[in-house]
Amino acid sequence: MFKVTDLASKDIINVADGRRLGPLKDLEIDAETGKVQALVLRNPEKYLRVFRRGKDVVIPWSRIKTIGLDAILVELPWDGLRQ
Numbered sequence: 001m002f003k004v005t006d007l008a009s010k011d012i013i014n015v016a017d018g019r020r021l022g023p024l025k026d027l028e029i030d031a032e033t034g035k036v037q038a039l040v041l042r043n044p045e046k047y048l049r050v051f052r053r054g055k056d057v058v059i060p061w062s063r064i065k066t067i068g069l070d071a072i073l074v075e076l077p078w079d080g081l082r083q
Helices: 004-008 046-051
Strands: 011-014 024-029 037-040 056-060 062-069 072-076
Touching: 004 024, 011 062
Parallel strands: 011 072
Antiparallel strands: 024 037, 037 056, 062 072
């Protein structure tokens, strides 16, 4: 188990290209189940425009590969594949 504040201090890295994606801004949580649905980041990277909501980048929970001590590894394809 981990706290949201623990997640906020971790680097978020795309394993597809090794890029740091930016800091965690928020989480999307399903109100009925209480489960985390997505990570929300601030990031102007244009290659992620498919996931953008305004200036925010939304990474679906299904794209998270692992949460380690110092980093969260996600897998976003080079072409910004839609969910």
